[in-house]
Amino acid sequence: MKCEVCSKTISSKDYIKHLYECHPQSYEPLLEKIINLNNDGLSISEIAESLNRTKKFISDNLDLVMESDGAYKVNKPLNIKEWEPKNFTLEATTVWSFKDRGSWATHNGKYRGNWSPYIPRNLILRYTKEGDTVLDPFLGSGTTLVETKLLKRKGIGIDINPNAIKIAEENLRFNKNNDYHPIIRNLDSRNLNIIEDNSIDLICAHPPYANIIKYSDDIEGDLSLLDIDDFLIEISKVAKELFRVLKKDKYCAVLIGDTRRKKHMIPLGFEVMQRFLQAGFVLKETIIKEQHNCQETGFWYKRSIEYNFLLIAHEYLFIFRKP
Numbered sequence: 434m435k436c437e438v439c440s441k442t443i444s445s446k447d448y449i450k451h452l453y454e455c456h457p458q459s460y461e462p463l464l465e466k467i468i469n470l471n472n473d474g475l476s477i478s479e480i481a482e483s484l485n486r487t488k489k490f491i492s493d494n495l496d497l498v499m500e501s502d503g504a505y506k507v508n509k510p511l512n513i514k515e516w517e518p519k520n521f522t523l524e525a526t527t528v529w530s531f532k533d534r535g536s537w538a539t540h541n542g543k544y545r546g547n548w549s550p551y552i553p554r555n556l557i558l559r560y561t562k563e564g565d566t567v568l569d570p571f572l573g574s575g576t577t578l579v580e581t582k583l584l585k586r587k588g589i590g591i592d593i594n595p596n597a598i599k600i601a602e603e604n605l606r607f608n609k610n611n612d613y614h615p616i617i618r619n620l621d622s623r624n625l626n627i628i629e630d631n632s633i634d635l636i637c638a639h640p641p642y643a644n645i646i647k648y649s650d651d652i653e654g655d656l657s658l659l660d661i662d663d664f665l666i667e668i669s670k671v672a673k674e675l676f677r678v679l680k681k682d683k684y685c686a687v688l689i690g691d692t693r694r695k696k697h698m699i700p701l702g703f704e705v706m707q708r709f710l711q712a713g714f715v716l717k718e719t720i721i722k723e724q725h726n727c728q729e730t731g732f733w734y735k736r737s738i739e740y741n742f743l744l745i746a747h748e749y750l751f752i753f754r755k756p
Contacts, residue, residue, distance in 0.1 A: 449493050467494050468507050474608035476513040511607055513538060516583065524555050529750065530723035538583060539604040544574035544597075546646045548639045548688055552722070552750065553577040556637055557584050560684045565634035570622035570675060575601030577637045578615040582607075588615030589628065593656075594649050595619050621654045623670040628678045636675050636685040640668060642701060645692055661692075665704055672712035679755045685714060688722065690748040696740055702749040714753035722748045 436443050438456040452460040463484070470480045477495070481488045492512075498505040515537045534542050535550040553576060557567060563585045569577040572592035581588030582605060592598055598619050605615065618627060641648060641657035643664040648657040656667055675685055689705045691698055710716065724746045737744050 449490075449497060453497070464494060464498070464505075467491060468498060468505055471495060471510055472506070472508050474511065474606045474611075476511040476607065478513065479608070508606065509603065511539065513607065516609065518551065518554070521551075521554070523559060524720075527718065528721045528723065529555070530725070532725055534725075538579055538609075539607055540576060540579060544600060546641070546648075547574050547576050550576050550580055552639075552686075552688065553580045553637045554584070556635065556684075556686050556752075557581065557586060560686075561586055561635045566632065567635045567637060568628070568633045568675075568678065569637050569639075570625070570671065571638055571640050572601050572617065573597050573639065575604040575617075577639075578617070579604055581615055582610050582613050585610055585613050587613060589633075590615055590617045591620050591622050591625065592617075593619070593621050593654050594652055597648070623654070623667065623674060625674045625678055630677055631680050633678045634680060634683050636679055638671075638675065638686065639688045640671070640705075642690050642692060661699060661701060661704075665708060668705055669708040669712065672709045672714070675709075676712045676714060676755060681755055683755055684717065685709070685753045685755065687751045687753070688748055689751070690724075691745060693742065693745065696742045702751075706749070706751050709751065709753050713755070715756050716751060717754045718750075718752035720750035720752065722750050724748060 434443060434445055434448060435441070436448070436451060436456075438452070438459050441451070443451045466484060467480060470483060475483065477488050477491050481491045484491070492510065495507065495510045498507045518535060518537050529552070531549045531551045537550070540550045557580055561567060564587065566587040566589065567577065567581045569588070569590045572578070572590035574597065575590060578588040578590045578601065590601060592601070598617055601617060620627065643661045644657055644659055646657060649655045652658075656664055659667060679685055687705065687709065689702045691701050693699065706716070733744055
């Protein structure tokens with residue numbers, strides 16, 4: 434290919450290196466534009482379109498600065514291929530199953546235990562309108578708030594784990610619907626003192642399933658460190674706070690699963706449901722959400738046959754209403 438500055442023929446492999454070494458005065462302003470647009474939350478495709486360059490050219494430049502030992506301050510590039518799921522339709526039954534994990538916008542399955550973005554998308558579209566306020570009291574990697582931003586809802590995300598806050602902030606960095614960029618706070622969902630009574634239009638909650646997955650080692654108040662009995666005591670406090678902040682006649686959705694101890698089921702889902710009913714909610718829907726990440730073959734299959742137990746392949750999505 435020909436150099437745009439000196440017209441010299443350069444292999445595509447060495448093109449950026451040639452610009453960097455031979456034409457720094459011409460190249461560095463362009464590189465700064467790429468870095469600034471990237472740090473402003475534009476994806477590789479959007480930067481390429483903005484500067485009339487190929488996606489490979491943008492990607493190669495960002496790779497270069499990412500490997501430059503701190504010479505440039507650059508955020509991780511956003512390689513977004515699409516902004517919404519293809520052929521999406523609202524769920525209409527009480528059994529939900531999403532074999533496609535969902536990878537539009539910044540969604541991914543890297544954060545252990547995060548829920549499929551199809552769940553909050555369904556909830557937000559069914560139970561809110563544009564401009565409404567959606568609360569996620571267990572933010573995690575920010576899946577729900579990515580959807581609130583994409584769907585033009587005001588999002589509020591709470592998490593007790595500062596590492597989750599950082600991951601969510603990165604996932605929400607994209608430059609789309611910035612008027613709806615959510616509020617994120619490192620707080621305990623048992624004390625939502627930043628939120629007024631009767632101010633939230635929808636709650637989307639995916640709490641830890643007691644200590645099945647531990648999200649920290651020693652964060653005080655982390656519910657994922659608690660065994661079942663203690664967890665249920667603390668989730669009751671969360672339920673009371675969620676009831677307080679939710680508007681009357683609005684909805685609170687909670688995804689929760691069961692667990693097994695000594696070959697017998699522990700109905701954690703129904704126990705959590707009872708705590709929300711005791712807090713004052715009424716139950717509108719019980720949805721069975723099928724899991725597709727459980728291992729049906731190999732080690733666990735053999736164990737299930739040998740010790741006569743079934744592998745858990747479902748979760749409960751309870752839709753509560755504040756009367």
